[in-house]
Amino acid sequence: MIQRVAGRIQGPAAAQARPRQGQGGDFGALLQQELAKCEQPVQSVAFSKHAISRAEERGIQVTPHLMDQLAGSVVRAQAKGATNILAMDAEKAFIINVPNAKVITAITQEEMRESVFTNIDGAVFL
Numbered sequence: 001m002i003q004r005v006a007g008r009i010q011g012p013a014a015a016q017a018r019p020r021q022g023q024g025g026d027f028g029a030l031l032q033q034e035l036a037k038c039e040q041p042v043q044s045v046a047f048s049k050h051a052i053s054r055a056e057e058r059g060i061q062v063t064p065h066l067m068d069q070l071a072g073s074v075v076r077a078q079a080k081g082a083t084n085i086l087a088m089d090a091e092k093a094f095i096i097n098v099p100n101a102k103v104i105t106a107i108t109q110e111e112m113r114e115s116v117f118t119n120i121d122g123a124v125f126l
Contacts, residue, residue, distance in 0.1 A: 045070040045096070047103045055106040060092050066126075070094060073124040074101050082122030088112070089126040098122075 045067060047055070055062055073087040077098045084104075087094045093112055095104040107115060 045074055045101045045103060048105075051094070051103040051105050058106060058108045058111070060106050060108065069126045070096065070103065071101070073126065074098055076124055077122050080122060084120045085122040085124055086117050086120050087124045087126055095120065 047062070054060075070087055073085065074096060077085045077096075083098050085096050085098055087096055091109050093107045095107075095117070096102065097104055
Protein backbone atom coordinates (compact mmCIF):
# COMPACT_ATOMS: atom_id res chain seq x y z
CA MET A 1 0.00 0.00 0.00
CA ILE A 2 1.27 3.49 -0.87
CA GLN A 3 0.91 6.19 1.73
CA ARG A 4 1.40 9.89 1.25
CA VAL A 5 2.87 11.64 4.26
CA ALA A 6 3.56 15.36 3.97
CA GLY A 7 3.96 15.13 0.19
CA ARG A 8 6.33 12.15 0.33
CA ILE A 9 5.63 8.80 -1.21
CA GLN A 10 6.31 5.76 0.92
CA GLY A 11 6.16 2.10 0.11
CA PRO A 12 7.43 -0.02 -2.80
CA ALA A 13 6.69 2.70 -5.37
CA ALA A 14 8.87 5.16 -3.46
CA ALA A 15 12.06 3.68 -4.91
CA GLN A 16 10.74 4.20 -8.44
CA ALA A 17 9.53 7.75 -7.74
CA ARG A 18 12.85 8.98 -6.31
CA PRO A 19 15.50 10.15 -8.77
CA ARG A 20 18.40 7.76 -9.00
CA GLN A 21 21.59 9.18 -7.60
CA GLY A 22 24.99 8.35 -9.07
CA GLN A 23 23.68 6.77 -12.26
CA GLY A 24 24.53 9.16 -15.08
CA GLY A 25 24.44 12.38 -13.06
CA ASP A 26 21.96 15.19 -13.27
CA PHE A 27 20.13 15.25 -16.60
CA GLY A 28 19.74 19.04 -16.54
CA ALA A 29 23.46 19.60 -16.07
CA LEU A 30 24.29 17.14 -18.85
CA LEU A 31 21.78 18.82 -21.17
CA GLN A 32 23.31 22.24 -20.47
CA GLN A 33 26.80 20.90 -21.27
CA GLU A 34 25.64 19.53 -24.60
CA LEU A 35 23.82 22.75 -25.47
CA ALA A 36 26.93 24.77 -24.62
CA LYS A 37 28.94 22.63 -27.05
CA CYS A 38 26.45 23.45 -29.82
CA GLU A 39 26.58 27.16 -29.05
CA GLN A 40 30.35 27.45 -29.29
CA PRO A 41 31.43 30.02 -31.87
CA VAL A 42 32.18 28.70 -35.32
CA GLN A 43 35.87 28.11 -35.68
CA SER A 44 37.43 30.38 -38.27
CA VAL A 45 39.23 28.82 -41.20
CA ALA A 46 42.79 29.81 -42.08
CA PHE A 47 44.59 29.44 -45.39
CA SER A 48 48.06 27.92 -45.55
CA LYS A 49 50.72 29.84 -47.49
CA HIS A 50 50.39 27.27 -50.26
CA ALA A 51 46.61 27.72 -50.42
CA ILE A 52 46.94 31.51 -50.52
CA SER A 53 49.36 31.36 -53.43
CA ARG A 54 47.18 28.80 -55.29
CA ALA A 55 44.06 30.92 -54.82
CA GLU A 56 45.89 34.00 -56.14
CA GLU A 57 47.37 32.10 -59.11
CA ARG A 58 44.01 30.61 -60.01
CA GLY A 59 41.97 33.76 -59.58
CA ILE A 60 39.84 32.42 -56.72
CA GLN A 61 38.38 35.32 -54.75
CA VAL A 62 38.26 34.69 -51.03
CA THR A 63 35.19 36.59 -49.83
CA PRO A 64 33.62 36.71 -46.35
CA HIS A 65 30.74 34.59 -47.73
CA LEU A 66 33.21 31.95 -48.94
CA MET A 67 34.96 31.97 -45.56
CA ASP A 68 31.61 31.39 -43.84
CA GLN A 69 30.88 28.49 -46.19
CA LEU A 70 34.29 26.94 -45.51
CA ALA A 71 33.85 27.35 -41.74
CA GLY A 72 30.45 25.68 -41.99
CA SER A 73 32.02 22.83 -43.94
CA VAL A 74 34.57 22.32 -41.19
CA VAL A 75 31.85 22.22 -38.52
CA ARG A 76 29.81 19.68 -40.50
CA ALA A 77 32.90 17.56 -41.16
CA GLN A 78 33.89 17.64 -37.48
CA ALA A 79 30.43 16.38 -36.56
CA LYS A 80 31.02 13.35 -38.80
CA GLY A 81 34.57 12.76 -37.57
CA ALA A 82 36.33 13.65 -40.85
CA THR A 83 39.93 14.81 -40.78
CA ASN A 84 40.66 15.90 -44.37
CA ILE A 85 37.85 16.99 -46.66
CA LEU A 86 37.20 18.23 -50.15
CA ALA A 87 34.87 21.25 -49.91
CA MET A 88 33.57 22.15 -53.34
CA ASP A 89 30.99 23.87 -55.47
CA ALA A 90 30.60 23.95 -59.26
CA GLU A 91 33.46 26.44 -59.77
CA LYS A 92 36.09 25.74 -57.12
CA ALA A 93 37.28 23.23 -54.55
CA PHE A 94 39.37 23.33 -51.41
CA ILE A 95 41.21 20.62 -49.52
CA ILE A 96 40.81 21.35 -45.80
CA ASN A 97 42.50 19.81 -42.78
CA VAL A 98 39.56 19.70 -40.37
CA PRO A 99 41.31 19.41 -36.96
CA ASN A 100 43.41 22.51 -37.72
CA ALA A 101 40.65 24.26 -39.73
CA LYS A 102 43.25 25.03 -42.38
CA VAL A 103 42.75 25.18 -46.14
CA ILE A 104 45.60 23.23 -47.71
CA THR A 105 45.00 24.05 -51.36
CA ALA A 106 42.53 25.67 -53.73
CA ILE A 107 41.52 24.29 -57.13
CA THR A 108 39.48 25.69 -60.02
CA GLN A 109 36.85 23.90 -62.08
CA GLU A 110 39.25 23.27 -64.98
CA GLU A 111 41.77 21.59 -62.69
CA MET A 112 39.07 19.50 -61.01
CA ARG A 113 38.42 17.61 -64.23
CA GLU A 114 41.98 16.34 -64.36
CA SER A 115 42.51 15.79 -60.65
CA VAL A 116 42.40 12.77 -58.44
CA PHE A 117 41.91 13.68 -54.79
CA THR A 118 43.70 11.43 -52.34
CA ASN A 119 44.08 11.36 -48.58
CA ILE A 120 40.62 12.76 -47.94
CA ASP A 121 37.94 11.08 -45.86
CA GLY A 122 35.01 13.29 -46.70
CA ALA A 123 33.48 15.71 -49.16
CA VAL A 124 31.25 18.69 -48.42
CA PHE A 125 29.34 20.68 -51.02
CA LEU A 126 29.41 24.42 -50.42
